[in-house]
Amino acid sequence: MTLPFRRRHNDAEASHDRARALIATGFLELHDPADELWLEAHLAGCAECQADAAAYSADRALVRTLRDQPPEPPRDLWARTAAAIQRERGTRGRGTRAIRAPRGWRAGRVPLGLASGLLVVLVVIGVSLAPSGIPLSPSASDVAVTTPEAQPTPLAVTADALAWIQVAPDGSYQFRRASLSSVCPDVRSGCAPLDSVTATNLALTYAPEAVVLSPTGAQIVVVTSSSSVGGAGVVVVSVPTAPPFEATPSPTVPDASLAPTPPAGSTLGPPPTLTPNPTPDLTLAPTLAPTPGSTLDQSPSLTPDASSIPSAGYSIASGVIVVGDAAYSPDGQWLAFSARPEDGSAGPDLYLWRVGDPLAIPVTTDHRTFFAGWLGNLVLANSVVPTIEEPLPGEIAPSPEPPTAPPTAPPPTATPDPGATIDPNATEGPETPVVEEHPIAFTLDPETGSMVPLAAQDMWHPSVDPTGRSVVYWSGTLIADGTGTGWVLGTGRYVLDGWSDGSEPSIDDSTAAPTTGTPTSFAPASAAPTTFAPTTVVPSSGDPTIEPSIPVLGPAGNPVTLAEGPAVDFDAWFDPGGDRLAFWLADPSAPEVGTLRMIVLDPVTREIDPTSDPLPGVAALRGVSINGGRLAWVTPPGQDGEGSHVQVLGWNGREFGQVRTIEAGRLFVAR
Amino acid sequence: MLDSGGPGGFATSTGALARLALGARVTSSWNRDSAALFVEGLFARHQGEIFAYLARMVRDPELAADLTQDAFIKAYRAYDTLEKGENARAWLYQIAHRVALDHIRRRKLVRFLPFTGESTGSSPSAERIAMNTRLSGPLERAMARIPERQRAALLMAEVHDLTGLELAAALGISHVAARALLTRARESLRQALVAEQAAEAAAEAERDIAFARGGEHGR
Numbered sequence: 001m002t003l004p005f006r007r008r009h010n011d012a013e014a015s016h017d018r019a020r021a022l023i024a025t026g027f028l029e030l031h032d033p034a035d036e037l038w039l040e041a042h043l044a045g046c047a048e049c050q051a052d053a054a055a056y057s058a059d060r061a062l063v064r065t066l067r068d069q070p071p072e073p074p075r076d077l078w079a080r081t082a083a084a085i086q087r088e089r090g091t092r093g094r095g096t097r098a099i100r101a102p103r104g105w106r107a108g109r110v111p112l113g114l115a116s117g118l119l120v121v122l123v124v125i126g127v128s129l130a131p132s133g134i135p136l137s138p139s140a141s142d143v144a145v146t147t148p149e150a151q152p153t154p155l156a157v158t159a160d161a162l163a164w165i166q167v168a169p170d171g172s173y174q175f176r177r178a179s180l181s182s183v184c185p186d187v188r189s190g191c192a193p194l195d196s197v198t199a200t201n202l203a204l205t206y207a208p209e210a211v212v213l214s215p216t217g218a219q220i221v222v223v224t225s226s227s228s229v230g231g232a233g234v235v236v237v238s239v240p241t242a243p244p245f246e247a248t249p250s251p252t253v254p255d256a257s258l259a260p261t262p263p264a265g266s267t268l269g270p271p272p273t274l275t276p277n278p279t280p281d282l283t284l285a286p287t288l289a290p291t292p293g294s295t296l297d298q299s300p301s302l303t304p305d306a307s308s309i310p311s312a313g314y315s316i317a318s319g320v321i322v323v324g325d326a327a328y329s330p331d332g333q334w335l336a337f338s339a340r341p342e343d344g345s346a347g348p349d350l351y352l353w354r355v356g357d358p359l360a361i362p363v364t365t366d367h368r369t370f371f372a373g374w375l376g377n378l379v380l381a382n383s384v385v386p387t388i389e390e391p392l393p394g395e396i397a398p399s400p401e402p403p404t405a406p407p408t409a410p411p412p413t414a415t416p417d418p419g420a421t422i423d424p425n426a427t428e429g430p431e432t433p434v435v436e437e438h439p440i441a442f443t444l445d446p447e448t449g450s451m452v453p454l455a456a457q458d459m460w461h462p463s464v465d466p467t468g469r470s471v472v473y474w475s476g477t478l479i480a481d482g483t484g485t486g487w488v489l490g491t492g493r494y495v496l497d498g499w500s501d502g503s504e505p506s507i508d509d510s511t512a513a514p515t516t517g518t519p520t521s522f523a524p525a526s527a528a529p530t531t532f533a534p535t536t537v538v539p540s541s542g543d544p545t546i547e548p549s550i551p552v553l554g555p556a557g558n559p560v561t562l563a564e565g566p567a568v569d570f571d572a573w574f575d576p577g578g579d580r581l582a583f584w585l586a587d588p589s590a591p592e593v594g595t596l597r598m599i600v601l602d603p604v605t606r607e608i609d610p611t612s613d614p615l616p617g618v619a620a621l622r623g624v625s626i627n628g629g630r631l632a633w634v635t636p637p638g639q640d641g642e643g644s645h646v647q648v649l650g651w652n653g654r655e656f657g658q659v660r661t662i663e664a665g666r667l668f669v670a671r
Numbered sequence: 672m673l674d675s676g677g678p679g680g681f682a683t684s685t686g687a688l689a690r691l692a693l694g695a696r697v698t699s700s701w702n703r704d705s706a707a708l709f710v711e712g713l714f715a716r717h718q719g720e721i722f723a724y725l726a727r728m729v730r731d732p733e734l735a736a737d738l739t740q741d742a743f744i745k746a747y748r749a750y751d752t753l754e755k756g757e758n759a760r761a762w763l764y765q766i767a768h769r770v771a772l773d774h775i776r777r778r779k780l781v782r783f784l785p786f787t788g789e790s791t792g793s794s795p796s797a798e799r800i801a802m803n804t805r806l807s808g809p810l811e812r813a814m815a816r817i818p819e820r821q822r823a824a825l826l827m828a829e830v831h832d833l834t835g836l837e838l839a840a841a842l843g844i845s846h847v848a849a850r851a852l853l854t855r856a857r858e859s860l861r862q863a864l865v866a867e868q869a870a871e872a873a874a875e876a877e878r879d880i881a882f883a884r885g886g887e888h889g890r
Contacts, residue, residue: 024854028828029835056857059864062810063829066727073722074736078714081740085710085747089703 015042019049023056075655076185078153154182154191155657157650159629163220163239164646165202165211167666173202175220175239180630183650183657191659194648200239210322210623213670214355215332220670223322223337232342233318234326234353234360316353316360323348324370325571325623325671328355329377330466334446335360336379338371340485347485350381352446363444367485372441372461375553376468379444382460384437384478384487436477436490443553456554458492461570464499465578470606471499471555472572472583476565494563494570496581498556498606560608569594573626579603580651582615582624582631593636596620598649614656615649625671634667635660706750713759714743720831721767727826728771730815738774742767761833764841768823775819809871813863821856828853 022031022039031039043050159180166174177198184191209225219238316335319342326337333355339362340348347367353360370382439460442453462473476492562583563570569586579601586594598615599608615631621644624633631649644667645660661667721742726735745766753762814822820842827833827841839849 020858021851021854024857025835025850028838028850028853055861059857059860060829062864063814063825063860065810066826066830070719070723071726071732071735073718073739074732077718077722077736077739080736081714081743082711084740084744085707088744088747089707 016046016049019043019046020052023049023053027056027060073153075153075155075657079185154184155650155652155655156182157629157652157657159648159650160627161217162625162627162630162632162646162648163211163213163217163670164632164634164661165208165220165222165668165670166664173204173208175200175202175237178661180648180650180659183648183659185657191657193662194646194659195661198240202237204235208668210326211668211670212326212328212335213625214328215330221316221326221328221335223326225321232321233315234320234322234337234339235313235315237313314358316358317351319343320351324461325373327371327374327671329374329446331377334377334379336371336374336381336446338369338381340367344483344485350379350444352379354446363449370461373463375443375464377446379446380441380462380464381444382439382441382462384439386437434479436479437487439478441554452553454554455552459555460489460492462555463572463574465574465581466576467578468499468501469578470496470574470581470601472496472562472574472581473555474567474570475559489565489567489569492565493559493561494565494567494583494585495559495561496608497559500552500554500556502552569622571622571624573624575626575631576628577603580626580631582626584620584622584624586622592622594620594622596624596633598631600654612654614651618647620647623669623671625669632669634669702750706747709750710743710747713746713763717760717763718743721763724764724826724831725767725771727811727814727830728819728823729774730811734774738770739767742770745770758837758840761837761840764827764831764833764837765843768827768841769843771823772819809864809867813860813867816863816866817856817859821852821859824849824853825856825860 019039019042022035025031026039030036043053157180161177161179163175163177166176168174175198178194179197180194182191204222204224207225208222210223212221212223214220217239219236222235222237224233224235317339320339321342323338323340326335328335335353335355336350337360338348338350340346348370349362349364349367350369350371351360351362364383366383368384368386372380372382374380438458440453441456441459441462442451444451458476460474460476460478462471464471473495474489474492475495477490478487479490480486481488563585567585568588568591570584572581572583574581580598581601582596582598584594584596586592595617596615596619597617600612600614601607602609618633619636620633621636624631626632629650629652632646635645635647637644643663643665645663646667646669647658647660649656649658651657718739722735722739725738725742726732729735729738742763746763749766753759814825817825824838824842827838833841835846835849838853839846842849842852844852
């Protein structure tokens with residue numbers, strides 16, 4: 001019901017209303033002094049208004065909590081808006097062009113110049129008769145200026161820097177670093193090419209095959225291929241950790257705070273002293289014999305270190321071909337890889353290199369051991385269980401001391417790597433039945449040499465996430481490739497599973513030993529590890545040589561298939577948080593090229609997040625680099641007629657985008 | 672009704688905002704290229720807060736994105752109505768505010784129709800779920816209870832830190848009216864919060880009763 005008159009407040013109500021209004025607006029702006037004085041006096045004698053003031057203040061504080069979590073706009077908002085504005089402009093143009101000439105007039109019946117002149121006149125007349133009634137007189141800029149293309153809104157990311165080796169047109173090698181601050185939804189029309197902030201010339205005489213950056217960023221490990229002049233091997237190169245080259249064009253020594261520092265625990269000498277050369281050379285000389293101290297080559301372009309430790313680069317393994325990945329331990333103290341003799345005389349063994357030592361040491365001698373990755377600061381490796389007439393696997397060298405002589409080499413035979421395709425013409429003679437062999441996995445403490453076999457069967461090349469909650473591996477068998485020293489993938493599938501630290505039920509209780517609770521923090525296996533040297537372990541089911549106290553590390557037993565066999569080769573990498581998994585499956589017809597995909601795992605359930613598919617599958621060369629906030633890989637040459645790029649997928653929470661470097665001839669992204 | 676001359680401190684040409692509201696074309700002094708560049712800069716500086724404001728007004732992030740886009744397009748069209756660049760923020764809020772009110776008005780008209788107006792897909796996106804969770808607390812529900820113009824005033828003043836003059840300009844009312852509106856908004860929010868608390872208490876009591884009954888049946 002509406003009252004016929006407005007009810008008037010009495011004086012008391014009016015003063016309360018005035019007080020409330022002043023309280024309410026006092027948060028917005030200062031009052032007049034008179035109002036302020038009046039309010040103070042009123043509040044002093046009005047408990048009700050004091051309560052109102054307190055309530056307003058509390059409510060205001062509550063509302064202001066909304067500032068803490070502002071809703072984030074979608075990253076493509078600018079692209080959409082810019083496109084709409086562009087359409088808006090286009091619409092205007094079409095609107096003017098849509099005005100038709102009166103009947104009877106046809107452009108084809110009059111000379112072109114006259115027709116165009118009439119068209120202009122008609123357009124002006126037509127616009128003046130537009131419904132808005134506002135005459136449009138387009139300025140020159142309206143016609144001549146082209147609309148800038150709609151650019152997607154870049155996604156700001158906080159990502160670790162990335163590094164790569166680039167082969168220049170003259171054949172020289174350059175080590176480059178770049179930082180990543182933003183990515184774009186559409187890499188082709190989005191962000192500007194990622195540019196390096198440092199470029200260091202490397203006078204490599206070896207052709208690189210893979211590059212590994214140390215956790216400190218102070219050195220790189222270059223895996224060289226057998227096609228190199230000096231042969232295959234592994235060399236270590238100190239690299240600058242700061243971007244001094246472009247920033248200091250004058251030939252002055254930069255600030256000491258920018259000078260590269262050796263990694264913690266490293267016995268490497270100081271980094272290369274900068275010379276007036278804007279891109280100093282770090283020379284590596286080929287070394288054919290792994291004699292400690294004899295592999296150093298002091299680059300003439302660098303200031304030699306006063307110590308006996310090389311500062312430029314040196315070989316830690318030569319005459320061997322690295323099989324699979326090489327990787328630093330999380331603490332940066334060790335490098336592990338598996339390698340086989342370059343002459344193909346034997347299968348691979350596990351090598352360990354303590355940072356700063358002159359040489360990497362083979363710690364197995366069974367010639368059938370493969371480095372898989374790091375489980376904390378433990379090495380996670382595979383061996384292939386031999387057939388009954390073959391030597392037993394996993395024979396470990398007595399100690400990690402450097403050998404006095406290179407490993408003896410059996411007569412040379414071809415040794416294809418695991419994952420290589422079977423060449424039906426590789427062997428001659430009577431056909432032998434295909435025998436599927438079973439891989440085993442074990443951990444090895446590089447400090448103590450203690451080895452702990454894992455109970456899980458047929459787990460090949462496991463990659464455990466750094467937080468120890470998930471694992472990816474080939475669940476299946478291997479098949480000898482016919483050379484006697486190599487294997488290819490057999491029957492199985494590529495799976496993602498949970499990872500048990502030993503305190504949870506294992507994949508198969510019938511084969512699992514009692515758990516002893518190895519902590520997830522990946523401390524060296526202190527729970528009754530089996531000392532490997534020089535014992536022999538054949539961890540097949542029920543084998544008496546397996547001690548019952550072996551901790552049941554391994555898959556949790558809920559595998560999810562990522563790819564069905566048959567497969568040629570694969571690799572997988574987790575990001576530091578363990579929630580993003582990148583995996584690469586080789587192309588059967590060209591195993592150096594494969595399909596790279598990234599999936600996101602639920603941080604709690606560890607299941608694949610079906611709502612997030614940031615990288616559904618792209619062509620990538622073997623070997624990628626994943627770190628905080630980004631995944632980097634090298635695109636194969638020939639994609640859309642282009643050369644290779646280092647392509648980067650960056651993320652910020654659940655949002656992803658990409659950016660890439662400019663095109664280059666050959667690229668090796670540092671893992 | 673629109674004020675002419677900009678009571679809140681930024682000057683608008685008479686009738687310009689009326690033309691804006693009607694979606695009218697702009698005048699001959701309008702330069703498309705300048706407008707595009709200006710809006711681009713405006714977007715870079717204010718897209719986040721405009722989106723946040725609209726998201727809290729309409730409580731739907733996907734819709735808020737559409738409305739944000741709409742607001743910037745309108746800003747592009749109305750480029751010549753801004754006579755002082757320093758007032759661009761309040762001017763932009765005014766546009767966004769009108770876009771939001773227009774939408775809410777249309778939504779009220781179609782609210783009785785089933786599954787129209789708000790739903791944009793068969794299943795909500797993760798972003799939308801997250802946003803809805805964020806927008807579904809007691810405070811957000813209380814904010815949703817108060818009239819739109821009061822909600823807008825509260826958001827602009829307390830969350831987006833508009834001054835009194837900017838608030839008046841953005842709301843398209845006089846300074847005095849803006850202060851009064853904000854006072855009413857605080858009182859409305861206070862009552863809405865009390866009502867929310869009462870509703871929560873009632874729901875909790877109901878759950879307790881249901882639980883007790885279930886326990887009795889289980890014996």
